[in-house]
Amino acid sequence: xxxxxxxxxxxxxxxxxxxxxxxxxxxxxxxxxxxxxxxxxxxxxxxxxxxxxxxxxxxxxxxxxxxxxxxxxxxxxxxxxxxxxxxxxxxxxxxxxxxxxxxxxxxxxxxxxxxxxxxxxxxxxxxxxxxxxxxxxxxxxxxxxxxxxxxxxxxxxxxxxxxxxxxxxxxxxxxxxxxxxxxxxxxxxxxxxxxxxxxxxxxxxxxxxxxxxxxxxxxxxxxxxxxxxxxxxxxxxxxxxxxxxxxxxxxxxxxxxxxxxxxxxxxxxxxxxxxxxxxxxxxxxxxxxxxxxxxxxxxxxxxxxxxxxxxxxxxxxxxxxxxxxxxxxxxxxxxxxxxxxxxxxxxxxxxxxxxxxxxxxx
Ligand code: MRU
Numbered sequence: 131x132x133x134x135x136x137x138x139x140x141x142x143x144x145x146x147x148x149x150x151x152x153x154x155x156x157x158x159x160x161x162x163x164x165x166x167x168x169x170x171x172x173x174x175x176x177x178x179x180x181x182x183x184x185x186x187x188x189x190x191x192x193x194x195x196x197x198x199x200x201x202x203x204x205x206x207x208x209x210x211x212x213x214x215x216x217x218x219x220x221x222x223x224x225x226x227x228x229x230x231x232x233x234x235x236x237x238x239x240x241x242x243x244x245x246x247x248x249x250x251x252x253x254x255x256x257x258x259x260x261x262x263x264x265x266x267x268x269x270x271x272x273x274x275x276x277x278x279x280x281x282x283x284x285x286x287x288x289x290x291x292x293x294x295x296x297x298x299x300x301x302x303x304x305x306x307x308x309x310x311x312x313x314x315x316x317x318x319x320x321x322x323x324x325x326x327x328x329x330x331x332x333x334x335x336x337x338x339x340x341x342x343x344x345x346x347x348x349x350x351x352x353x354x355x356x357x358x359x360x361x362x363x364x365x366x367x368x369x370x371x372x373x374x375x376x377x378x379x380x381x382x383x384x385x386x387x388x389x390x391x392x393x394x395x396x397x398x399x400x401x402x403x404x405x406x407x408x409x410x411x412x413x414x415x416x417x418x419x420x421x422x423x424x425x426x427x428x429x430x431x432x433x434x435x436x437x438x439x440x441x442x443x444x445x446x447x448x449x450x451x452x453x454x455x456x457x458x459x460x461x462x463x464x465x466x467x468x469x470x471x472x473x474x475x476x477x478x479x480x481x482x483x484x485x486x487x488x489x490x491x492x
Contacts, residue, residue, distance in 0.1 A: 182297020
């Protein structure tokens with residue numbers, strides 16, 4: 131997608147240097163940083179310079195590639211795998227990505243490993259863009275149906291967190307259908323959940339939509355149910371960090387509450403799920419998906435933004451000391467999900483539905 135009119139991806143290689151956007155500073159500053167070592171990649175993921183399940187996966191692959199370029203020995207490969215695997219627990223794309231890397235260099239001569247991994251990471255980025263583009267096309271068809279019933283009136287979409295292009299390599303998952311619909315001339319408007327504590331909606335989704343010219347309104351995390359009760363939401367589109375083989379969806383904390391409100395108000399609730407966000411080994415999302423718990427003191431207790439003089443500051447609104455708790459994800463049981471939008475089409479959130487699209491996983 132475009133930033134200040136220039137095409138950008140979230141991760142790319144310049145010469146032989148891997149570059150990413152430091153998403154912690156958006157929307158205030160567009161800072162590009164380099165990943166030259168395994169530690170750079172680990173810290174980028176753990177400190178959320180990059181975030182969003184597909185973007186984490188793409189970064190992990192390049193993390194394996196730079197680690198192996200620096201030292202192609204078996205011991206370094208194992209260290210790189212374990213280090214990256216431990217950098218964030220919930221998004222399954224991370225493990226998927228490093229498993230792909232291990233498969234690609236299994237039994238390969240040390241001198242050839244780095245080239246293979248760099249080629250794999252580049253291909254994964256292109257594949258990710260293609261998957262997200264397909265999700266956009268399938269999701270747009272749903273928006274087309276709604277637009278037809280509304281006869282040119284605005285189509286209101288609610289989204290949570292950031293599942294736009296900065297959460298992937300390009301296009302995004304949940305925002306991809308919106309970009310496709312907007313590009314085709316549809317009258318769309320996006321309700322953007324602020325998404326505390328890290329405000330991925332207010333900071334990142336709003337920034338993306340603003341850059342692309344898509345109409346949007348940032349709302350507090352508590353507003354969605356009220357808007358749905360008043361007929362102001364036509365469809366919810368969200369992303370996923372891990373979807374079980376049975377269709378339970380783990381996504382940013384607060385997704386579950388939006389699904390409940392959507393269910394109660396007959397608002398269709400769709401999850402945009404590329405296949406590398408599906409964990410085919412898991413059946414019960416509530417019992418099995420590891421939920422990341424981050425520092426409440428740092429993330430709930432403090433918030434960063436620009437003050438009236440334009441200076442970036444961290445401020446707190448709480449008594450010192452205040453107790454905090456910061457579970458970063460929740461699980462939406464499949465019964466609340468209208469459908470999963472994948473790169474191969476749309477299905478209901480069920481094992482049978484997923485296997486109909488991905489029979490090779492049966
Ligand atoms: O903690 P984050 O910002 O990595 O969480 C991101 C989300 O929950 C996204 O909705 C999810 O990764 C889907 S991204 C296409």
